[in-house]
Amino acid sequence: MDREQVICPCLDVTAGQIMDAYEEGATTVDAIKEITGAGTVCGACIDEIEDLLSELKG
Known part of the structure; x- marks a missing residue:
C-alpha cells in the first residue's frame, strides 16, 4: 500500500501515519483512532x- 494514500479524508490521515502508529504498538482500530484520530x-x-x-499483521 502507498504510504501517501489518504485513509481518513476527514483528518487527512495517510496509510503511512497508520503504519507508523502500528509499528509503535497501535494494533487495534481503537488504538489507531486514539493515536492518529483516523476514524473518529x-x-x-x-x-x-x-x-x-x-495486512500489517500478515
Missing part, C-alpha cells in the same frame, strides 16, 4: 483501517 469524525474509513491492520 465520520467513521467511513473504519473498514479501510481494519483492512490495513490485517
Whole structure:
C-alpha cells in the first residue's frame, strides 16, 4: 500500500501515519483512532483501517 494514500479524508490521515502508529504498538482500530484520530469524525474509513491492520499483521 502507498504510504501517501489518504485513509481518513476527514483528518487527512495517510496509510503511512497508520503504519507508523502500528509499528509503535497501535494494533487495534481503537488504538489507531486514539493515536492518529483516523476514524473518529465520520467513521467511513473504519473498514479501510481494519483492512490495513490485517495486512500489517500478515
